[in-house]
Each structure stands twice: as structure tokens, then as C-alpha cells.
Amino acid sequence: IAGITQAPTSQILAAGRRMTLRCTQDMRHNAMYWYRQDLGLGLRLIHYSNTAGTTGKGEVPDGYSVSRANTDDFPLTLASAVPSQTSVYFCASSATEDQPQHFGDGTRLSIL
Amino acid sequence: QKEVEQDPGPLSVPEGAIVSLNCTYSNSAFQYFMWYRQYSRKGPELLMYTYSSGNKEDGRFTAQVDKSSKYISLFIRDSQPSDSATYLCAMEDNNAGNMLTFGGGTRLMVKP
Numbered sequence: 375i376a377g378i379t380q381a382p383t384s385q386i387l388a389a390g391r392r393m394t395l396r397c398t399q400d401m402r403h404n405a406m407y408w409y410r411q412d413l414g415l416g417l418r419l420i421h422y423s424n425t426a427g428t429t430g431k432g433e434v435p436d437g438y439s440v441s442r443a444n445t446d447d448f449p450l451t452l453a454s455a456v457p458s459q460t461s462v463y464f465c466a467s468s469a470t471e472d473q474p475q476h477f478g479d480g481t482r483l484s485i486l
Numbered sequence: 487q488k489e490v491e492q493d494p495g496p497l498s499v500p501e502g503a504i505v506s507l508n509c510t511y512s513n514s515a516f517q518y519f520m521w522y523r524q525y526s527r528k529g530p531e532l533l534m535y536t537y538s539s540g541n542k543e544d545g546r547f548t549a550q551v552d553k554s555s556k557y558i559s560l561f562i563r564d565s566q567p568s569d570s571a572t573y574l575c576a577m578e579d580n581n582a583g584n585m586l587t588f589g590g591g592t593r594l595m596v597k598p
Contacts, residue, residue, distance in 0.1 A: 376528075405584060407584075414589060414590065416588045416589060416590040417530070417574070417576075419585055419589040422584065422585070424584070464530070466529075468584065472518075472584060474532050474535045475532070475584075477522075477529035477531070478529050479528050480528075480529050
């Protein structure tokens with residue numbers, strides 16, 4: 375089934391540890407996105423990539439980095455996790471940057 | 487004040503009722519409007535996408551946009567228990583590339 379695969383589905387992590395959230399799509403979409411979803415704050419864009427080899431900052435990029443080595447994969451890295459990064463993280467993609475975005479089922483991350 | 491306001495609910499209706507979900511926004515540059523449905527522990531699923539004032543219908547769902555009032559609505563006819571979910575509105579400023587601004591979501595419960 376075509377779509378977006380995120381891994382892991384959930385993770386508990388000690389503060390200060392490094393963590394990479396994986397996102398893979400098989401729709402050959404050019405644009406990909408990372409959001410975090412927090413109660414009362416909704417979905418907020420962390421980073422995005424309009425095409426392989428390019429990335430951009432969203433609304434809340436601090437503490438996160440991304441790379442886009444190829445079309446299908448868009449990993450999100452927390453270099454040194456802090457408790458405020460406890461959230462549900464969603465990866466999304468769209469055919470082009472002006473097309474609707476489609477979401478994966480998220481990674482639930484708890485930083486202790 | 488948030489750019490996009492959405493009543494968090496919960497909204498509880500009996501099966502078969504007509505449901506009205508609403509968002510207001512302040513940024514007149516928003517040109518594209520979306521409604522997503524999110525089931526518990528799942529990612530947002532695109533329901534409706536529109537870029538003009540007026541109505542767009544898809545099955546039991548009708549999206550309505552009033553740019554002059556900065557107000558959008560999603561109507562669900564003949565609501566079903568399977569419609570129970572959180573509904574998110576999202577908007578895109580064409581001048582800001584592909585960055586979506588989400589409402590906080592309205593939780594809907596349809597009781598059999």
C-alpha cells in the first residue's frame with residue numbers, strides 16, 4: 375500500500391541522547407515535511423524539503439536537523455534531546471510544494 | 487491571538503445529525519484551505535481541499551469558504567459513529583511557500 379512509513383512508532387528517550395526519526399514515502403513526492411503535534415498548540419512545522427538535496431526551516435526548527443539525500447527518505451534528528459521535545463511527530467509529503475500534504479501515522483516520543 | 491482559531495469541542499451529536507465545524511482566521515493572505523480528519527493515534531487524513539470562496543461537495547462532506555469574513559466551515563450530513571474523530575482545518579499562504587497553518591482541531595463524537 376502506497377504511503378508514508380514512520381519509525382519507530384513510539385520511543386522513550388533519556389534527555390541528552392541523540393535520536394533520529396525515520397520517514398520514508400513511496401509515492402515519489404517531491405516535497406516532504408516534519409511536524410510536531412502538541413495538545414493546545416496543534417500541528418507546527420519543524421522543517422521541510424521541496425526537493426531532494428534542499429531543506430528549509432519551519433516554525434519551530436531549533437533543536438532539530440533534517441537531511442534529504444534522496445526523494446524517498448527524510449530523517450529528523452534530535453542531536454541532544456530535551457524534555458520539551460516530548461511530542462508526537464508527523465512526517466508528511468506532497469507531490470509538489472503547492473499540492474495537498476499527506477501524513478504518516480506519527481512517532482510518539484517521550485523525553486525523560 | 488492565533489492566526490487560525492478553531493473551537494476544540496468536544497462536539498457531541500446523535501447519529502444522522504448534520505454537523506457544522508468552523509474555523510476563523512486573521513491572515514488575509516491565506517489562499518488554500520484544507521480539512522483533515524484525525525482518528526486517535528493516527529495521522530491526519532486529507533478530507534477536502536479548496537482555494538476559492540464558495541462551496542465544494544464530496545459525498546456527505548461540504549466545505550465552505552468565505553474569504554470576505556475569513557471563515558471556513560465543514561458540514562457533515564447524515565453523520566455516522568465512524569465520523570467520530572478530531573477535525574483539523576489548515577490554511578496556506580501562497581506567499582509563504584508550502585507552510586500550512588493549522589487550527590487546534592475540534593473533537594467530534596457521533597453517538598449511535
